[in-house]
Amino acid sequence: MKQSAVNGKVPISLVINKVRHELDVEPWVTLLDLVREQLQCTGTKKGCDQGQCGACTVLIDGQRINSCLVLAVTRDGAEITTIEGLADGADLHPLQTAFIEHDAFQCGYCTPGQICSAAGLLREGRAHTRAEIREYMSGNLCRCGAYTNIADAIEDVLRQRVSTKEAAE
């Protein structure tokens, strides 16, 4: 049974953007604060810090999750992907390219969370229509109101994937 003393740190191991980190973490530190403050991966944004805005969305073992509500110690052993880890070397992730092409942001603060969330949505494979994209992206708020273009960008990638799959069959 792993245990910390009061004020004690807990040793954990996390793979973040394909790099393994052995870390000593205070148990009250959220995954969001860990990646931003200790690992300097500041692409993941702190919006509301209450699980309401989705700006802090990352992928944990492939699943999109609000990193502000996760105590890092509870995910010992997990693989985390942040916005910094989505591109394949110099090649942007198709969602990143689509967000640029569709001008799917204004201030850009919600964008890393929007893109990580959309990556989770694609992996889940449950969104097939624009209405479903909107419903399954409801956990990501954009106070600039770029929703129309965000939905366009995701719909575009979804359609590319369907046509690539159909071509392969």
Add this chain to the structure above:
Amino acid sequence: MNRFEYVRPDTVAHAVKALADRDARALAGGTNLVDLMKYEVTRPSRVVDINHLPLRQIEPAPDGGLTIGALVTNSELAWDPRITKRYPLLASAILAGASPQLRNAATTGGNLLQRTRCYYFYDPSTACNKREPGSGCSAIGGVNRIHAILGASDGCIAVHPSDMCVALAALEAVVNVEGKDGKRSIPFSAFHRLPGSEPQHDNTMLQGELITSITLPASDFGSNHTYLKVRDRLSYAFALVSVAAALKLEGGEIRTARVALGGVAHKPWRDPDAEQALSNSPGAP
């Protein structure tokens, strides 16, 4: 957030032992507890991380129903083929709540134990009998658009915010808990409670008990059901009012009806009068 001791047990027995401390709290998905700790509404001396307990299975129950481990996430449950096929009312209620990210983290046990979303409960600068017994209720006479219209008391008008629990009430699920004195099973209708003079208690679990699973009875209301949720936004908002309704039809007539309301009381609200009026009545007007 306050400083606390962190323990990560591997067995339910160890978890129960660690939870015996009065100010210990079990942590699973964290989607409500971590939030409450940030607001310092909850200040545990010890956090018991139960994520490594073997409570992640959905298994057939002896009577033909299903037993759902306390750590099954809301997403896993809502999309499990056994649930979508046999208990679609439960699947639609879960998908009406929160966001995909939150459902990926939130667990079955945690959903039952989530605290109210009353604004004053989350604001330690205001009076709240649920947060600080005896301090008063700021919601009575305050901003209370999302508050109780049934079963409230002079001391608390908070509501239970869950969508999933409204379906579980209609389906008559059973909550299985384990504590230092052993295991027991609590019928869903006896799990959450009305506020009365002790609104600090959301449910009838005893100090130190842990939810290990819930059981869905074999009787599944799989064919005729709906979960309707009225809220201020199209999606991702707590219910102003919701209803889980399920019917068993026989030759075009309603034989049995189940009606449970959400967002209206301190607990999911079964409506026996409506159920009785609908039962043994013609299915169509």
